[in-house]
Amino acid sequence: QKEVEQDPGPLSVPEGAIVSLNCTYSNSAFQYFMWYRQYSRKGPELLMYTYSSGNKEDGRFTAQVDKSSKYISLFIRDSQPSDSATYLCATHHTGGFKTIFGAGTRLFVKA
Amino acid sequence: NAGVTQTPKFRILKIGQSMTLQCTQDMNHNYMYWYRQDPGMGLKLIYYSVGAGITDKGEVPNGYNVSRSTTEDFPLRLELAAPSQTSVYFCATRPPGGEAETQYFGPGTRLLVL
Numbered sequence: 001q002k003e004v005e006q007d008p009g010p011l012s013v014p015e016g017a018i019v020s021l022n023c024t025y026s027n028s029a030f031q032y033f034m035w036y037r038q039y040s041r042k043g044p045e046l047l048m049y050t051y052s053s054g055n056k057e058d059g060r061f062t063a064q065v066d067k068s069s070k071y072i073s074l075f076i077r078d079s080q081p082s083d084s085a086t087y088l089c090a091t092h093h094t095g096g097f098k099t100i101f102g103a104g105t106r107l108f109v110k111a
Numbered sequence: 112n113a114g115v116t117q118t119p120k121f122r123i124l125k126i127g128q129s130m131t132l133q134c135t136q137d138m139n140h141n142y143m144y145w146y147r148q149d150p151g152m153g154l155k156l157i158y159y160s161v162g163a164g165i166t167d168k169g170e171v172p173n174g175y176n177v178s179r180s181t182t183e184d185f186p187l188r189l190e191l192a193a194p195s196q197t198s199v200y201f202c203a204t205r206p207p208g209g210e211a212e213t214q215y216f217g218p219g220t221r222l223l224v225l
Contacts, residue, residue: 008151034213043115043201043216044154088153097142097161098169099214103153 001026006089006102015111019076023089023102026070030091030100033065035074038086038104047087048074079109112137115217117202123223124192132187132220134202142205143185144214145169145177147198154201160185161207192224 006023013019021035031052036044048063050056056063064073072089089102118133136143141162146154156169160179174196176188189196199221203214 006153036214041219043203043218044214045216046213049213097159097167098156101154103151 003027003100004089004091004102007105008103010106010108012108012110013079015079015081015109017079017109019074019079019083019107019109021074021076021087021089021105021107023072024070025072025091025100027091027093028067028070029093032092033063033072034090034099035061035063035072036088036090036101038088040085044088081109081111083107084109114138115202115204115215117200117217117220119220120218121221121223123225124189125225126192126194128192129188129190130192130222132189132200132202132222134185134187134217135183136185136202136204136215137183138204138206138215139182140204140206140215141182142207143179144203144205145175145185145187146201146203147171147196148201148219149198157187157200189222194224196222197224198222 004025033050035048037047038044053067060077062075086104086106088104090099092099115136144159145157155171158177160166199219201219202217205214
């Protein structure tokens with residue numbers, strides 16, 4: 001079993017739709033949960049980060065962690081064509097040197 | 112600040128050739144990482160370093176070597192290139208205990224082994 005599971009998609013939505021991206025993880029010791037966004041032919045960049053359980057909102061983006069079910073979510077409201085990218089979930093435990101990444105979900109937002 | 116720079120951007124190698132992928136950072140971060148990214152497979156950790164003179168293997172180290180003589184530089188060496196090493200390679204840095212424990216990635220090196 002992979003430590004972090006993420007559906008690679010692709011996921012195609014119309015502009016303005018609400019997008020839900022999800023990951024599951026297996027290690028209950030993981031405390032830090034991140035979402036990275038990667039545009040085509042670019043390196044990943046941090047989009048959102050949460051510590052332990054709960055929600056975090058930043059503009060149109062909301063990151064959610066449910067530690068009881070080991071489930072990580074990213075919601076994008078009013079999606080835009082500029083949101084078209086690959087979204088990678090990531091996690092590690094406190095003090096850990098290594099971050100575990102999901103496979104990444106390719107998102108296409110059509111104008 | 113340039114952040115994380117990687118050279119070359121693209122390279123074609125013949126089987127059995129060797130090369131060094133360069134990674135340089137100007138953020139004074141202690142932690143540095145090398146990943147490879149294959150289509151639909153996410154990021155696989157090759158090697159990492161927690162400071163100058165200290166390196167350790169990641170998930171997929173076979174066929175690669177690294178060194179860390181300075182805080183700024185973390186080169187990745189391929190000794191005998193194989194088609195299985197065709198991939199996109201990313202270097203990343205991270206400040207220890209920094210907010211969000213964010214990793215900062217370079218633009219990547221695309222490698223094709225024929």
